[in-house]
Amino acid sequence: MYFFTGFPGFIALMLLSELIGKWAPEKIYTLVLPHMKDKAIAEKERICSFTHFPHEKWEVIEGDITKPNLSLSREQLHMLASSVTHVFHLAAIYDLAVPENIARTVNVEGTKRVNEWVSSLPHLQRYIYFSTAYVSGTRQGMIFEHELDKGQAFKNHYEETKFLAEVAVQEIARNVPTTIIRPGIVVGHSKTGETIKFDGLYFMFNMFERLKFLPIIPYLGKGEAQGNFVPVDYIIDATLYLAHADEASGETYHLTDPNPYHMRDIYRMMMTEYLGKEPKGTLPLRLAKWAMSFSFVRQWLRVEKEALEYFECASIYDATNARNTLIKAGIVCPDFRDVIPVMARYYRKHRNDETKQLVIR
Structure with a gap:
C-alpha cells in the first residue's frame, strides 16, 4: 500500500503513473490540501484512464502536512496504519525565491509532522524522502552522498529549509527504513x-x-x-527502483548528472x-x-x-552510490x-x- 504527499505535483504525477504501470500497487493513497482536491481528483481520473488502474484502488485524502496528525481523522489514521507499507514524501515548496517563513512551515515543520506519522506505522517497509543535492548550500569541491552537515551556509531559504528537513529525516532513519533521494535540478522528460x-x-x-x-x-x-540537470524520467525510474531495493534502505543517493x-x-x-x-x-x-x-x-x-x-x-556531486546501485537495473542518466x-x-x-x-x- 502506497502513500504519497506532493500530489498532484509533477514528480508525484510521474511517479504514480510509472508505479501503476510497473509495480501494480494494491492500493494508493494521496494526501492533498483541501483547495487542491478537485485538481487532484481530475489528475487521478486522467491517470486511471490511460493506465486502466481501478479507480477504487486510489483514494484521494484531504490533509495538511503542517498540522498535527496531518489533519487526518482518528478513523483515517487507523485505516492507514493498518495498511501503508511505502510512504513517498514529496510535498515541499521548491521555489528558489520562497520567503523564509513559508519555507520553514512547509519544508521543515511539515516534514517533521510526516516523520512523526511515519514513525508510528507498524507495517512500513520504506520511507522515501525527496531532498535535493543542494542541501550542500555554498560548499565547494567534491560532495559525497553520505555527507550532510558540514557547517555550510546557503544561497536561499529553499536550500536551508531542505537541509533542516533532511537533518530531521536522518534522525528518524536510525529506526525507520528510509531512502533519501537528492536530485539535481530536474528538467522535463x-x-x-x-x-x-x-x-x-x-x-x-x-x-x-x-x-x-x-x-x-x-x-x-x-x-x-x-x-547538474537531470531529466524527470531518470529521477522516476531511479526512485521507484530504489524504493523497492533492499540494499537502498538506510541509504542516500545523489540523482545528479554523472557527467x-x-x-x-x-x-x-x-x-x-x-x-x-x-x-x-x-x-x-x-x-x-x-x-x-x-x-x-x-x-x-x-x-x-x-x-x-x-x-x-x-x-561537484559524487554519485558513486547511486551509479553502483542503479547500474544493476540498467538505469543510467542520459x-x-x-x-x-x-x-x-x-x-x-x-x-x-x-x-x-x-x-x-
Whole structure:
C-alpha cells in the first residue's frame, strides 16, 4: 500500500503513473490540501484512464502536512496504519525565491509532522524522502552522498529549509527504513520534453525568447561551475527502483548528472538550439545580478534572480552510490547534450501557456 504527499505535483504525477504501470500497487493513497482536491481528483481520473488502474484502488485524502496528525481523522489514521507499507514524501515548496517563513512551515515543520506519522506505522517497509543535492548550500569541491552537515551556509531559504528537513529525516532513519533521494535540478522528460513548470533552467529559454531581437547575446559570467540537470524520467525510474531495493534502505543517493557540463557550455548549447546562434562576449555575473535586483527586469525576462547563483556554484556531486546501485537495473542518466533539443522543442510549443510560467515577483 502506497502513500504519497506532493500530489498532484509533477514528480508525484510521474511517479504514480510509472508505479501503476510497473509495480501494480494494491492500493494508493494521496494526501492533498483541501483547495487542491478537485485538481487532484481530475489528475487521478486522467491517470486511471490511460493506465486502466481501478479507480477504487486510489483514494484521494484531504490533509495538511503542517498540522498535527496531518489533519487526518482518528478513523483515517487507523485505516492507514493498518495498511501503508511505502510512504513517498514529496510535498515541499521548491521555489528558489520562497520567503523564509513559508519555507520553514512547509519544508521543515511539515516534514517533521510526516516523520512523526511515519514513525508510528507498524507495517512500513520504506520511507522515501525527496531532498535535493543542494542541501550542500555554498560548499565547494567534491560532495559525497553520505555527507550532510558540514557547517555550510546557503544561497536561499529553499536550500536551508531542505537541509533542516533532511537533518530531521536522518534522525528518524536510525529506526525507520528510509531512502533519501537528492536530485539535481530536474528538467522535463528526456523523450517527450514534458514538464509542468518553466522554472530552473527554463528561465534561460525565457530570457532567450525575450532577447532574441538582439544581434548579440552575451554569456552570463564565466560559467565555470558544473550544471547538474537531470531529466524527470531518470529521477522516476531511479526512485521507484530504489524504493523497492533492499540494499537502498538506510541509504542516500545523489540523482545528479554523472557527467555534467559546465554552465558556459550548457548556456551555449541552449542558445544554439533555441535561437540558432552562439553567445558573444561576457556579461559579468555581478552586473546580471544587479539588473535582476529590479523587479521589472525580472518580470520582463521571466527569470528569478536566485537562479543566477547556480552559474557559479562550484560544487561537484559524487554519485558513486547511486551509479553502483542503479547500474544493476540498467538505469543510467542520459547525456544532457541529447536532452536540450527535446527541452527546446517542448518549450517552443508551450511557451505561451501561462499555467507553465512562474509568477516572478
